[in-house]
Amino acid sequence: MRVRFFGTRGSIATPSRHTLRYGGNTSCVEVRSNAGTLVILDMGTGAAVLGRELLKDAPPHGHVLISHTHWDHIQGIPFFAPFKIPGSVWDIYAPRGFDRTLRETLAGQMEYTYFPVALEQLGATIRFHELVEGRFRVGDIEVTSRYLNHPALTLGYRLEADGVGIVYACDHEPHSRALATGDGDIAGEDRRHAEFLAGADLVLHDAQYLAGEYRQKVGWGHSTVEYALAVARFAGAKRLALTHHDPLREDRAIDELVAALRSESRRTAGPKVFAAAEGQELELSATRSVAVARPDFPAQAQLGSALVGRSALLAMETPSKISGLSDALRADDVHIIVSDVANAPAAAQRERPMLVLLEDTGDARAAAASRAIRHLAGEPDELPIVLVTPSEPRGDGMENGFSDFLVEPYSPVYARTRIRAWLMRAACHWVRAPTPNDEERRLAATRALSLIETPPEERFDRITRLAAALFDVPIALIALMERDREWFKSRCGLDLCEVPRDESFCGHSVYLRQPLVVADARLDERFADNPYVTGPPGVRFYAGHPLILPDGSCVGTICVLDTRPRHIDNHGLERLRDMADLATRELEFPK
Ligand SMILES: [Zn+2]
Ligand SMILES: [Zn+2]
Numbered sequence: 001m002r003v004r005f006f007g008t009r010g011s012i013a014t015p016s017r018h019t020l021r022y023g024g025n026t027s028c029v030e031v032r033s034n035a036g037t038l039v040i041l042d043m044g045t046g047a048a049v050l051g052r053e054l055l056k057d058a059p060p061h062g063h064v065l066i067s068h069t070h071w072d073h074i075q076g077i078p079f080f081a082p083f084k085i086p087g088s089v090w091d092i093y094a095p096r097g098f099d100r101t102l103r104e105t106l107a108g109q110m111e112y113t114y115f116p117v118a119l120e121q122l123g124a125t126i127r128f129h130e131l132v133e134g135r136f137r138v139g140d141i142e143v144t145s146r147y148l149n150h151p152a153l154t155l156g157y158r159l160e161a162d163g164v165g166i167v168y169a170c171d172h173e174p175h176s177r178a179l180a181t182g183d184g185d186i187a188g189e190d191r192r193h194a195e196f197l198a199g200a201d202l203v204l205h206d207a208q209y210l211a212g213e214y215r216q217k218v219g220w221g222h223s224t225v226e227y228a229l230a231v232a233r234f235a236g237a238k239r240l241a242l243t244h245h246d247p248l249r250e251d252r253a254i255d256e257l258v259a260a261l262r263s264e265s266r267r268t269a270g271p272k273v274f275a276a277a278e279g280q281e282l283e284l285s286a287t288r289s290v291a292v293a294r295p296d297f298p299a300q301a302q303l304g305s306a307l308v309g310r311s312a313l314l315a316m317e318t319p320s321k322i323s324g325l326s327d328a329l330r331a332d333d334v335h336i337i338v339s340d341v342a343n344a345p346a347a348a349q350r351e352r353p354m355l356v357l358l359e360d361t362g363d364a365r366a367a368a369a370s371r372a373i374r375h376l377a378g379e380p381d382e383l384p385i386v387l388v389t390p391s392e393p394r395g396d397g398m399e400n401g402f403s404d405f406l407v408e409p410y411s412p413v414y415a416r417t418r419i420r421a422w423l424m425r426a427a428c429h430w431v432r433a434p435t436p437n438d439e440e441r442r443l444a445a446t447r448a449l450s451l452i453e454t455p456p457e458e459r460f461d462r463i464t465r466l467a468a469a470l471f472d473v474p475i476a477l478i479a480l481m482e483r484d485r486e487w488f489k490s491r492c493g494l495d496l497c498e499v500p501r502d503e504s505f506c507g508h509s510v511y512l513r514q515p516l517v518v519a520d521a522r523l524d525e526r527f528a529d530n531p532y533v534t535g536p537p538g539v540r541f542y543a544g545h546p547l548i549l550p551d552g553s554c555v556g557t558i559c560v561l562d563t564r565p566r567h568i569d570n571h572g573l574e575r576l577r578d579m580a581d582l583a584t585r586e587l588e589f590p591k
Pocket of ligand 1: 011070072073170171244
């Protein structure tokens with residue numbers, strides 16, 4: 001894998017005779033796998049230079065991974081020459097927002113007021129992909145995305161190919177203020193950040209400030225060089241490239257801080273440290289690889305209606321905190337429930353929120369409430385419970401069930417972004433089954449049946465009628481799984497003719513290619529918050545069997561549902577398989 005730096009400066013392009021060596025252009029890094037897959041990490045002003053280079057191999061194509069849409073990470077886009085070349089194909093990936101699409105956001109900086117050429121006038125084919133935390137693949141490169149700590153929803157990226165792991169983490173502020181200034185333990189969210197860096201051959205890390213400067217920069221969303229070294233060392237990273245240099249940091253000052261950090265890193269057996277410089281090129285080859293746990297959640301999942309009708313619980317007593325955090329939540333259309341700290345468990349049980357913010361009242365009440373919520377039956381383990389506290393807690397708070405902390409004072413945008421990340425994560429946990437590996441083939445086989453949107457047919461309806469009677473349930477369905485929806489060819493006892501795939505139980509059975517039984521959906525974290533569980537028809541029991549054609553394509557399911565919890569034994573599962581066989585035969589032999 002080859003890495004080239006085209007922009008290493010943070011915040012604003014800084015050309016000057018004092019920034020000649022490390023460079024003045026803002027964030028942009030080119031990564032190429034040995035097989036030739038091109039990934040561009042961020043498109044700050046450095047992208048203009050990279051774009052001119054890429055014109056040599058026309059028509060250029062590649063993948064652009066944007067960390068977030070602050071100016072210093074996107075300003076090179078209008079000047080990236082390959083976007084103007086007809087026949088050139090580009091995929092742009094960036095964090096999914098709540099209100100504007102990625103395309104709208106990027107088109108904004110190219111409106112007539114700011115730039116003479118609009119985004120839609122560019123000659124290349126540009127495809128936009130919105131991401132949450134998870135995994136995806138571009139060419140032969142496996143990518144993991146993870147939220148960073150910044151006053152705008154920001155993703156860090158880990159790329160793996162050719163036996164090499166690279167992590168790009170700009171812009172990111174330490175969660176722990178003590179850690180930012182070089183003290184304290186790596187715990188909680190900082191520890192999870194370090195795990196994202198685990199064993200990487202190269203970490204490109206935000207290192208805008210020095211520990212001594214941090215006090216004036218709290219909440220600005222950037223790391224200190226001391227923090228970057230501490231997490232990279234903890235992670236066992238082999239090389240650490242400091243980047244996103246402060247615009248005020250001149251070449252000489254960067255030399256000095258690198259020299260100091262190198263001796264510290266040598267003393268503590270840390271990674272090889274250097275400051276990324278514009279024009280610098282690195283060739284990385286496979287080393288002893290470190291197995292890293294990768295999320296199995298697809299980073300490109302459609303969250304769609306994930307937040308609609310969802311609620312957040314503010315268990316707080318101070319009116320100013322309630323109103324400030326309510327404003328942050330309202331911006332994302334989340335329903336807000338307020339209770340005092342002592343009544344938080346009762347409110348959580350009643351309302352099933354997707355996020356709980358608990359005020360630290362200076363005594364043991366918040367910890368007791370958190371533990372009580374964790375003990376509620378059916379509450380998903382991933383429910384984010386966040387302590388809003390005036391002082392940075394020691395340790396990670398796990399023993400009290402806290403998943404994270406919001407340390408005061410915080411700015412409204414900072415609180416809003418943290419809340420968004422918690423909501424996004426919570427939404428991802430339940431929203432959608434992963435997409436099968438053979439999805440395109442599976443979709444083609446489903447469409448080839450020519451049954452989608454056809455009227456009900458007795459040959460299918462008699463099967464669902466029999467299934468409902470056999471299992472003594474009110475609802476039985478024969479479902480076909482399309483790209484974004486589950487469509488019911490036959491529905492006994494249900495008025496709906498389709499549901500979004502995001503909210504589909506059957507999606508899990510299609511992914512697993514195995515029967516799925518949910519004895520009580522309210523006690524299953526995948527489905528407890530599903531709108532068909534919390535609202536009509538009030539599903540509690542589900543048993544589905546995949547419908548697999550002789551060529552191996554799984555096109556849908558037959559399933560039975562009840563509004564009461566129940567069990568199904570092996571004998572029942574065999575009967576369900578019989579029904580699936582009958583339905584598959586009808587699919588195979590039309591009319
Ligand atoms: Zn930045
Ligand atoms: Zn930023």
